[in-house]
Amino acid sequence: VFLVMNTSNASSMRLTGVSAPIRPVHFDQRLHGTTLQQTIPTDDRHERRRQLERLQTYWQHTLRPALQAPTTATRLDLDTLEMMIIAMVNDIEVLVTYLEQSTEAKVRLLGMMQVLFLVLIAIVVSIALYDVRYNLVVPLRQLMVLAREAAQRNFKPRSQLRGSDELALLGHTFNKMSAELATSYAALEEKILLKKQELERSNQALRVMHDASRSLYGGGNDLCSSAAPMLRELEKLLNIGPIRLSLKDPFDQRTMPVLETHSRTRPEYCRDQDCHACLIDPRPLELVTNHQSQCLLLPISVGDTLLGTLEVWYPLERLNDSTRRLLTMLADQLATAVYLQRRIEEQQHVTLINERTIIARELHDSLAQSLSYLKMQVARLERMQQKEASREAQSAVFDELRNGLNSAYRQLRELLTTFRLKLEGPGLQFALHQTVEEFSQRMGTVVELDYDVPPYLLNPNEEIHVLQIVREALANIHKHAQAHWAGVTVRFADAQLLVRIEDDGIGLEDDSSPPMHYGLVIMRDRTTTLNGEMSIANRPTGGTGIEIVFTPLTARLIQQQPTPAAADSHLGTRNS
Known part of the structure; x- marks a missing residue:
């Protein structure tokens, strides 16, 4: 384009007779510039490369020397120059046509490449979505399902993920965790079941002890009939036995067995031969040490006072803590019952002595004094009879005796009435x-x-x-x-x-x-x-x-x- 403009300007100036400076340097720079060279292939056999070389040769050897010639050329020279310029322009148009075709081809190639890349992008996106769905979404859903089931204490579902990626590793870890949790929960459920059974037994044992407390603390003297049924029920509930209760004599500290469960014979100091509390079991057990059972010795004590001992035999396996606590409570309950029984007996004895003292004092303060007065009057009457006193004097003594007897009888009735009121x-x-x-x-x-x-x-x-x-x-x-x-x-x-x-x-x-x-x-x-x-x-x-x-x-x-x-x-x- 610049070449055409320059040649056109030069031609017009020459035709009009105007002297203008010819500047072929700019055209030469553009013709050999890097911008034009970059658009032309370097292959010498290429059509655009040959066309550019023809233009450069024509310019260097034909047109440029003609343009740089003196301005005193003839008309024929101008026509020749114009034809040369037109030929140059035609060659330039051919090169431009080649360049346009090359550009259009590149544009079409670029469009095809864009379409191809769009297709490739769509394929890549589809593959990525597929991969995300089946390698991320589906595994995450499985893991979410496993998490929800685990939250509901269902550890049976397992992850089916395979591979070595992070989600597969997480799935394997989740499977291992579920298996361990299932084992732990099974162990805990078994422990809870055992604890529940143990608590039920303890509750039943406490109920038995509570029901027996009324008869134990009732103040009766028959400890065997009140304690033996309770001990037998506790043996069945706690899987223990036999049990022996021994009490110490408060005077010489002798140990006396007073109650035995599963016994063949009565205790040595049995007070009631009609009681069969110790002889109910047809298959009595021996209180001997063997390899299948052990003995737990519990003190029957109140404060620092040791009242006796309680021997409890149990199987060889170790007693649990709850059973030990129950047996300790049983020993305390028996200790309280024995202590209260002794205190009641002591208080009954003291009360009996007090009542007898009160009766003696009442008789002394009332009836005994009246009888003493009557005795003195009788002695006075005997002396009067010995002295042969007058009938009137003796009659006065008889009146006093009569009044004394009436007073004594009245006092006796008062005392009887008082004691009846007290007892009723x-x-x-x-x-x-x-x-x-x-x-x-x-x-x-x-x-x-x-x-x-x-x-x-x-x-x-x-x-x-x-x-x-x-x-x-x-x-x-x-x-x-x-x-x-x-x-x-x-x-x-x-x-x-x-x-x-x-x-x-x-x-x-x-x-x-x-x-x-x-x-x-x-x-x-x-x-x-x-x-x-x-x-x-x-x-x-x-x-x-x-x-x-x-x-x-x-x-x-x-x-x-x-x-x-x-x-x-x-x-x-x-x-x-």
């Missing part, structure tokens, strides 16, 4: 209700009772004294007061017991010095025994009021903060 009712309140009802019927009037005392506050001795004081006061009201109403108040406040007996009768002649009747003397003696104070005075509204105030033994023990031994002794007194 639970405590002082019931006995006072019975006494109030009795004197209401005897007096034919109302006798009110106001009782407000905590339970188990008074011991039996104090209850007897309070009851006798109330009965003696009501008897005096019945005999001397001519009352239409009477009231008994028994209250506990400020660590003191207040006993008040009131009536609306005729009252006392001298309020400051009440008469020293025999009944009042007994009441004062009982009050002194209780370490209390007694006061008698006329009521402002009429009648007499007797008031006794004393501190119960329980309250004094609480205030003095007793030693454990004293508190234990008092607890036994209260329980009795």
